Amino acid sequence: MRLRVDLIPREELSFSDVVLVVDVIRATTTAAAFLEAGASALYLTPSIESARAFKDEDVILGGEVGGLKPQGFDLGNSPQEALEAQVGGRTVVMSTTNGTKAAHLAARSAKHVLLASLYNAHAAARLAHELATEEVAVLCAGKEGRVGLDDTYTAGVLAEFLQLMGQYELDDGALVALSTRRTYPDPLEPLSLSAAAQALKQVGLEDDVPFCAQVAKSPAVPLLVGRSGEALIFHRG
Amino acid sequence: MRLRVDLIPREELSFSDVVLVVDVIRATTTAAAFLEAGASALYLTPSIESARAFKDEDVILGGEVGGLKPQGFDLGNSPQEALEAQVGGRTVVMSTTNGTKAAHLAARSAKHVLLASLYNAHAAARLAHELATEEVAVLCAGKEGRVGLDDTYTAGVLAEFLQLMGQYELDDGALVALSTRRTYPDPLEPLSLSAAAQALKQVGLEDDVPFCAQVAKSPAVPLLVGRSGEALIFHRG
Numbered sequence A, B: 001m002r003l004r005v006d007l008i009p010r011e012e013l014s015f016s017d018v019v020l021v022v023d024v025i026r027a028t029t030t031a032a033a034f035l036e037a038g039a040s041a042l043y044l045t046p047s048i049e050s051a052r053a054f055k056d057e058d059v060i061l062g063g064e065v066g067g068l069k070p071q072g073f074d075l076g077n078s079p080q081e082a083l084e085a086q087v088g089g090r091t092v093v094m095s096t097t098n099g100t101k102a103a104h105l106a107a108r109s110a111k112h113v114l115l116a117s118l119y120n121a122h123a124a125a126r127l128a129h130e131l132a133t134e135e136v137a138v139l140c141a142g143k144e145g146r147v148g149l150d151d152t153y154t155a156g157v158l159a160e161f162l163q164l165m166g167q168y169e170l171d172d173g174a175l176v177a178l179s180t181r182r183t184y185p186d187p188l189e190p191l192s193l194s195a196a197a198q199a200l201k202q203v204g205l206e207d208d209v210p211f212c213a214q215v216a217k218s219p220a221v222p223l224l225v226g227r228s229g230e231a232l233i234f235h236r237g
């Protein structure tokens, strides 16, 4: 089995099998938290506007623009808030900056798309390993086209878990991610150093970083099951 | 001073100050070796065809397509061969796959463009530090749009040298590159594991890898001084 890590989403990328999409601060952490809190489905839309189109009394809108809750949304992109939200049995519609784009890129070609974070790392790696027939790819969302230390580190943690479950042939990106993982024993360090955490700090939301740094706390893995218009529909895998 | 590392060239990138272009296996190693061997100027052309247009009795053509010497060229892209070539006082015209593209991308916006490798790492870092007023960027060539373990490692070595010379504010890419550097005490290991080395092996050219893994052996740093048509002209900086 091949293990491949793409540190930045690029339009030209295509995927033949399983993709773990990583936007650890905060979209893929928050997505897992919504399912952990009991949401029955998670819709990822490519824009704030297309999320608004799903507005309904049974639907929760969550997301961010520049880190902050968009106008008319019920919730921001905070995983702690997501975990505590009254979403049991309801549909959550999310739109975020980098993570949503990466998920849509993966969904163009992959057989299976999963949303992974440190929070659900063990479960996400296990499900990816079970579903894969030839390749597990980790697609890091990064930050506005640049490599993210936080996502690269998370890819390394996922790579470590995958290697515990089977033999993987590693590409250069996987070796770089594993190096990053091994450099920082405490996940809070690389996450706090990342540009993503710095940007959260500037809008006073840095309290979400320790939540995102928790490893393997949740078995909830969002798995792509279909589409509704432009939205990707995820259920708990 | 800022230190920024871009692990993959992307069309959207722009640079405000100094760029160290890294294609350690093999273009930027070979480029330094040509200057070390006494070449008076190095031209980098964006294609094999535009290199051929410079053909003349006083000009040496060097380069590769798929790792191999292009038809009608005097030399391939081997640094050992470059170091031993009779190029004293002559102009060398080079065209290679990934490194040349990265250099042209950097040259579009940067104030200063240097070609860096492990072979000239110390000298390249020192010159970059001297020239920079606000930012040193390391632009890794990667391999066909993907992250290269070899170039990422080299960026980490350059980052280490730069940090010895002054205070730098590191971006996420720099922290990832430094992690990779710290994971492998012996440069030959990450270089040998890289996809670039594997590709060389497939065409029987793996003997160049140990040459590329030598650290700080040469003070020769190619520095962009001008253009001739599509070609970038480098002199020893």
Ligand SMILES: [Ca+2]
Binding pocket: A023, A024, A025, A026, A027, A098, A099, A141, A142, A143, A148, A196
């Ligand atoms: Ca992020």
Ligand SMILES: [Ca+2]
Binding pocket: B023, B024, B025, B026, B027, B098, B099, B141, B142, B143, B148, B196
């Ligand atoms: Ca290369």
Ligand SMILES: [Ca+2]
Binding pocket: B235, B236, B237
């Ligand atoms: Ca000169």
